[in-house]
Amino acid sequence: MARHSFARRITRWVMGTVLVIMAGVTYIIYNTASEMMEFLGEQRYQTTLAETIHEFSKILMGVEISLNKTLPDVEDNLRDKAMLGRVLTRLVDLNPAISGAAVAFQPGFYPREGRWYEPYARRITESGPDSAKVEMLQVGSEEHDYLNAPWYAKVITTGEGCWTDPYEDDFSDSGILCSYTQPVRDERDSIVAVLIVDVSLKWLTEQLHDIDLRTNEREFGFEGVYETYSFVISRDGTYIVHPDHDLILNGNYFDTAEATPDSTDDSIGRSMIRGEKAMAEFRDSDGEQTLMFYAPIERTGWSMAIVVPKVLLKVWAIVLEFIIVTIMLLGMIVLFFVCRTLVRRVARPLTYFADSAEEIANGKLDAALPEIKSDDELRQLHDSFLLMQTSLRKQMDELRRVNEQRGRIEGELKAAQDIQMSMLPKTFPPYPDRDDVDIYGSLVPAKAVGGDLYDFYIRDEKLFFCIGDVSGKGVPASLVMAVTRSLFRTVSAREANPERIMAHINEAMSDQNDSMMFVTLFVGVLDLPTGKLRYCNAGHDAPLIIADDVTTLTVEPNLPVGVARDWRFRQQETAMPVGACIFLFTDGLTEAEDATHAQFTMQRVTEVAAQALRQRNVKPEQLVNAMTRAVHLFVGDAEQSDDLTMLSIQFTKAMRNELYHNGITLPNDIQQIPRLSAFVDEVCEAVGLDMATAMQMNLALEEAVVNVMNYAYPAGTKGDVDIEALANDIRLKFVITDGGQPFDPTAKEEADTTLSAEERPIGGLGIFLVRQLMDSINYEYAGGKNILTLRKRLTHHDDMPVTAGAEPGAAQPRQQ
Amino acid sequence: MQTTIQEREGQLVALFQGRLDTAAAPQTEKDIAPLADCDGRDIILDCTQLDYISSSGLRLFLSVLKNAKPRGSHVYITGMNTDIRNVFNMTGFTNLFEFK
Numbered sequence: 001m002a003r004h005s006f007a008r009r010i011t012r013w014v015m016g017t018v019l020v021i022m023a024g025v026t027y028i029i030y031n032t033a034s035e036m037m038e039f040l041g042e043q044r045y046q047t048t049l050a051e052t053i054h055e056f057s058k059i060l061m062g063v064e065i066s067l068n069k070t071l072p073d074v075e076d077n078l079r080d081k082a083m084l085g086r087v088l089t090r091l092v093d094l095n096p097a098i099s100g101a102a103v104a105f106q107p108g109f110y111p112r113e114g115r116w117y118e119p120y121a122r123r124i125t126e127s128g129p130d131s132a133k134v135e136m137l138q139v140g141s142e143e144h145d146y147l148n149a150p151w152y153a154k155v156i157t158t159g160e161g162c163w164t165d166p167y168e169d170d171f172s173d174s175g176i177l178c179s180y181t182q183p184v185r186d187e188r189d190s191i192v193a194v195l196i197v198d199v200s201l202k203w204l205t206e207q208l209h210d211i212d213l214r215t216n217e218r219e220f221g222f223e224g225v226y227e228t229y230s231f232v233i234s235r236d237g238t239y240i241v242h243p244d245h246d247l248i249l250n251g252n253y254f255d256t257a258e259a260t261p262d263s264t265d266d267s268i269g270r271s272m273i274r275g276e277k278a279m280a281e282f283r284d285s286d287g288e289q290t291l292m293f294y295a296p297i298e299r300t301g302w303s304m305a306i307v308v309p310k311v312l313l314k315v316w317a318i319v320l321e322f323i324i325v326t327i328m329l330l331g332m333i334v335l336f337f338v339c340r341t342l343v344r345r346v347a348r349p350l351t352y353f354a355d356s357a358e359e360i361a362n363g364k365l366d367a368a369l370p371e372i373k374s375d376d377e378l379r380q381l382h383d384s385f386l387l388m389q390t391s392l393r394k395q396m397d398e399l400r401r402v403n404e405q406r407g408r409i410e411g412e413l414k415a416a417q418d419i420q421m422s423m424l425p426k427t428f429p430p431y432p433d434r435d436d437v438d439i440y441g442s443l444v445p446a447k448a449v450g451g452d453l454y455d456f457y458i459r460d461e462k463l464f465f466c467i468g469d470v471s472g473k474g475v476p477a478s479l480v481m482a483v484t485r486s487l488f489r490t491v492s493a494r495e496a497n498p499e500r501i502m503a504h505i506n507e508a509m510s511d512q513n514d515s516m517m518f519v520t521l522f523v524g525v526l527d528l529p530t531g532k533l534r535y536c537n538a539g540h541d542a543p544l545i546i547a548d549d550v551t552t553l554t555v556e557p558n559l560p561v562g563v564a565r566d567w568r569f570r571q572q573e574t575a576m577p578v579g580a581c582i583f584l585f586t587d588g589l590t591e592a593e594d595a596t597h598a599q600f601t602m603q604r605v606t607e608v609a610a611q612a613l614r615q616r617n618v619k620p621e622q623l624v625n626a627m628t629r630a631v632h633l634f635v636g637d638a639e640q641s642d643d644l645t646m647l648s649i650q651f652t653k654a655m656r657n658e659l660y661h662n663g664i665t666l667p668n669d670i671q672q673i674p675r676l677s678a679f680v681d682e683v684c685e686a687v688g689l690d691m692a693t694a695m696q697m698n699l700a701l702e703e704a705v706v707n708v709m710n711y712a713y714p715a716g717t718k719g720d721v722d723i724e725a726l727a728n729d730i731r732l733k734f735v736i737t738d739g740g741q742p743f744d745p746t747a748k749e750e751a752d753t754t755l756s757a758e759e760r761p762i763g764g765l766g767i768f769l770v771r772q773l774m775d776s777i778n779y780e781y782a783g784g785k786n787i788l789t790l791r792k793r794l795t796h797h798d799d800m801p802v803t804a805g806a807e808p809g810a811a812q813p814r815q816q
Numbered sequence: 817m818q819t820t821i822q823e824r825e826g827q828l829v830a831l832f833q834g835r836l837d838t839a840a841a842p843q844t845e846k847d848i849a850p851l852a853d854c855d856g857r858d859i860i861l862d863c864t865q866l867d868y869i870s871s872s873g874l875r876l877f878l879s880v881l882k883n884a885k886p887r888g889s890h891v892y893i894t895g896m897n898t899d900i901r902n903v904f905n906m907t908g909f910t911n912l913f914e915f916k
Contacts, residue, residue, distance in 0.1 A: 673839035695899045702870050706838045753908025765871040772906045
């Protein structure tokens with residue numbers, strides 16, 4: 001519907017504007033035309049008036065001339081009646097304006113004729129074409145007593161010729177007449193008669209009637225309402241010519257004028273009688289504005305007037321106006337249709353564009369556009385639309401691509417998260433078979449992937465663990481975290497000394513550390529048989545020790561890993577009492593923020609730990625969970641700002657009664673092996689091992705001792721090797737001690753048993769066999785002595801789950 | 817520890833008797849030196865009476881095999897007891913040798 005109103009609105013505006021302009025033009029044209037018409041009308045009437053008077057004057061003058069020329073002939077033939085008759089006849093015959101001519105004699109000029117004698121030549125108008133047109137009469141008589149007529153007296157007394165007032169003649173059939181008279185003188189120059197010629201006013205009446213007819217026809221006069229008419233009045237205002245024949249000679253102008261309320265016409269009448277020529281305006285008896293043109297008719301003293309209702313002068317202007325308005329209305333109708341069609345045609349593409357835009361808005365980006373053939377604004381719109389479509393499509397594609405990419409990145413990030421989380425030990429408890437250690441760890445990254453890490457594993461009866469925090473967050477930190485964790489595993493596989501582990505990691509991290517990332521790291525090695533904890537801190541938060549009370553582990557700050565390649569890390573050590581718990585964490589714990597950016601702080605951490613201790617909830621899982629709950633309660637709905645990592649390790653070694661103790665000291669000579677064999681057999685028999693296991697013990701001990709003999713003591717040096725055998729109710733333990741140079745057999749690479757004969761090295765099987773045969777192997781260097789401890793679970797006891805004997809080495813996660 | 821080398825049906829047979837531990841290994845190494853000249857003849861390591869073997873002994877067996885293989889000789893082991901076979905399994909030696 002909108003498009004209709006658009007077309008309508010434009011049409012309405014155009015039509016309205018045109019109408020206003022037209023009305024203005026029409027008004028101006030009407031005004032101008034009406035003034036012009038009025039002016040032209042006045043001119044025309046003046047002219048008509050003047051022409052008519054001029055014509056009439058010409059006739060009168062012709063009559064005067066004819067009379068004056070005939071006068072001598074009349075005077076010459078006064079005594080000859082017949083001749084006089086011929087002269088008069090010729091006079092009438094020659095001038096068509098003259099209806100009759102007569103000579104009125106003084107009484108007694110012809111004594112025989114009596115008192116009155118007036119020969120009269122009369123034009124016969126109703127006679128046939130060939131008959132005489134003029135007849136002679138003698139009209140003087142008592143009835144026709146011309147002697148008393150005013151004109152006769154006037155001529156006789158003044159002796160001058162003149163025009164008479166109009167009168168009705170008995171002898172003439174010409175109706176109203178007026179006559180011109182001249183005295184006729186005899187040879188003695190005395191006036192003996194009056195020559196008189198009659199002029200019928202019929203012509204004048206007809207002429208005026210004609211004028212009235214023509215003007216009324218021309219001016220669209222309305223009969224009886226708006227009609228122009230002409231009249232002539234005599235010197236005293238008597239109507240001589242008037243459309244109303246009853247008024248002629250009977251009516252007087254002043255009588256008529258006095259009947260109207262307007263007095264202007266009265267003064268006009270006086271002006272007319274004075275013989276003035278003018279145009280005047282007055283209101284007629286109906287109150288209509290009326291114009292009167294009047295002028296005197298010379299010689300006669302009459303005045304002629306043309307009366308025109310003023311409205312008739314405007315008729316032509318009105319007609320013109322009517323024509324113009326009609327044409328304009330027709331034009332406007334045409335304009336209306338043209339305009340409407342044009343606007344609709346112009347608006348139609350707009351409608352299509354609107355439809356297209358709607359389709360585009362609904363996501364149909366390849367919506368068809370209307371075809372525009374013209375090269376105008378619509379073409380511009382079309383091109384803009386096309387550009388918009390193209391650009392929208394491009395942007396949508398781009399958006400889709402970006403979204404796909406983001407999806408892929410998110411997918412990859414999820415995979416990275418999975419990989420990262422899988423790097424962390426996540427099975428808890430991790431060592432269900434062990435009774436000497438309990439561990440629980442938790443890592444909640446702030447983002448998909450994080451820069452925190454913790455790790456632990458047991459190798460050779462030593463728990464290697466670490467916790468670290470990479471500077472920064474997100475993917476970059478996570479990569480460094482992965483590298484750090486890998487380095488920790490790799491380095492600690494060959495190295496049980498925390499400061500050297502830290503030094504190796506630091507070296508590797510410092511090299512090519514272009515991104516200047518660093519890691520705060522805490523590495524600990526807990527010797528499970530003894531509870532001795534060696535640790536090295538690299539700029540990390542000091543962990544808590546929860547034993548009899550909650551204390552902070554004393555740590556050297558050192559430097560974070562990756563900062564200075566040659567930094568000499570110093571390790572520390574402490575003894576873990578049985579039941580003590582070490583609680584490690586990253587600053588994500590102490591710096592956890594609530595909505596007001598207040599931090600959780602070390603104080604709260606200590607409080608929570610102390611409370612756990614009071615409630616005897618210091619088992620690693622309970623401790624970590626208690627801490628997690630406390631942090632969540634504190635943080636509330638605030639967004640986690642940093643990775644939150646906790647690792648809790650409880651040393652739970654149970655001290656058992658020693659049931660068996662034996663020992664032997666051997667010099668470093670492989671020829672002493674048989675003695676070792678005999679000692680082992682003795683021990684095995686004492687603790688009740690079967691033959692097969694006894695042989696395994698033999699083999700393991702021989703390999704371990706030979707290893708010591710070969711490596712702790714360089715060729716040629718002498719030294720002793722002490723072998724101690726100890727047994728409690730569940731385990732048999734051999735402790736091999738020597739005073740040779742420090743040598744960690746557990747750091748040796750394991751033999752690859754999958755190689756072919758050609759590829760396999762001849763040596764390297766010794767420690768491998770020891771690992772295979774014993775449940776664990778543990779090396780310590782203490783008091784200037786290498787101490788190698790081999791353990792074997794005693795399988796004949798039913799009170800403990802037995803797995804170690806059946807599948808040697810399978811009970812513990814082990815570095816490959 | 818007693819080691820005897822015999823030549824039987826074109827094969828070299830080494831008879832091991834007793835404990836082949838690290839202490840006995842040097843002597844045994846000397847005793848089996850003749851096996852080095854196998855020249856395509858198969859070698860049989862008879863372990864029927866071998867009570868014990870340590871990594872030193874395994875090394876000797878491996879060196880015999882490494883020497884024999886390029887010479888086109890097969891090395892067979894016969895008569896191993898269960899304990900020794902376990903050691904062979906542990907070390908992957910089962911995959912290297914042929915057994916009769």
